[in-house]
Amino acid sequence: QKEVEQNSGPLSVPEGAIASLNCTYSDRGSQSFFWYRQYSGKSPELIMFIYSNGDKEDGRFTAQLNKASQYVSLLIRDSQPSDSATYLCAVTLVDSWGKLQFGAGTQVVVTP
Amino acid sequence: SAVISQKPSRDICQRGTSLTIQCQVDSQVTMMFWYRQQPGQSLTLIATANQGSEATYESGFVIDKFPISRPNLTFSTLTVSNMSPEDSSIYLCSVVDSGNTIYFGEGSWLTVV
Numbered sequence: 139q140k141e142v143e144q145n146s147g148p149l150s151v152p153e154g155a156i157a158s159l160n161c162t163y164s165d166r167g168s169q170s171f172f173w174y175r176q177y178s179g180k181s182p183e184l185i186m187f188i189y190s191n192g193d194k195e196d197g198r199f200t201a202q203l204n205k206a207s208q209y210v211s212l213l214i215r216d217s218q219p220s221d222s223a224t225y226l227c228a229v230t231l232v233d234s235w236g237k238l239q240f241g242a243g244t245q246v247v248v249t250p
Numbered sequence: 251s252a253v254i255s256q257k258p259s260r261d262i263c264q265r266g267t268s269l270t271i272q273c274q275v276d277s278q279v280t281m282m283f284w285y286r287q288q289p290g291q292s293l294t295l296i297a298t299a300n301q302g303s304e305a306t307y308e309s310g311f312v313i314d315k316f317p318i319s320r321p322n323l324t325f326s327t328l329t330v331s332n333m334s335p336e337d338s339s340i341y342l343c344s345v346v347d348s349g350n351t352i353y354f355g356e357g358s359w360l361t362v363v
Binding site for chain 2: 172174180181182183184187226228230235236237238239240241242243
């Protein structure tokens with residue numbers, strides 16, 4: 139069974155520190171990897187996606203992908219209280235672009 | 251980026267009734283999907299809405315319970331039929347835009363009483 143796994147948290151991070159979120163996936167056919175942020179009572183919003191091994195940076199966010207080890211991570215630098223949310227990892231397969239399989243999400247709490 | 255509008259945004263429904271959710275996109279998109287997010291859970295794909303043909307359902311979801319229409323490249327509907335309290339969820343429309351980026355609508359929050 140294809141699975142996407144995340145630690146549910148909560149992950150408590152001091153303001154200004156780096157938050158590190160991890161996600162593992164079971165299907166080696168997974169092609170692209172997405173990170174969404176979901177505030178309570180809101181729909182998911184796309185942070186970034188990655189499909190090549192290595193790092194991809196976008197502002198305070200860095201996604202890291204290691205296909206050999208089947209994990210993808212998200213780093214949030216200079217964490218702010220507004221980053222407090224649930225972060226969802228999602229993957230899509232080569233033959234089903236657009237169809238996302240989600241992990242359970244990691245709750246992040248940034249403390250002032 | 252695609253702008254997605256969903257209606258209704260929230261509703262409280264009586265058990266045994268049906269509700270149709272609309273998803274309108276401001277541009278033509280090739281792919282549209284419907285997801286469900288049950289309380290405290292992550293998102294689960296219900297089906298792919300195919301333009302001009304029957305939707306493709308994921309395991310555990312059936313057309314009789316979740317009929318879907320997609321008459322054109324900018325609009326789709328999801329009906330939740332014969333609702334029970336277990337259907338209380340957020341229902342989200344998702345699209346793939348011309349840049350192959352995946353976006354979600356704001357969601358429709360349904361409570362079945």
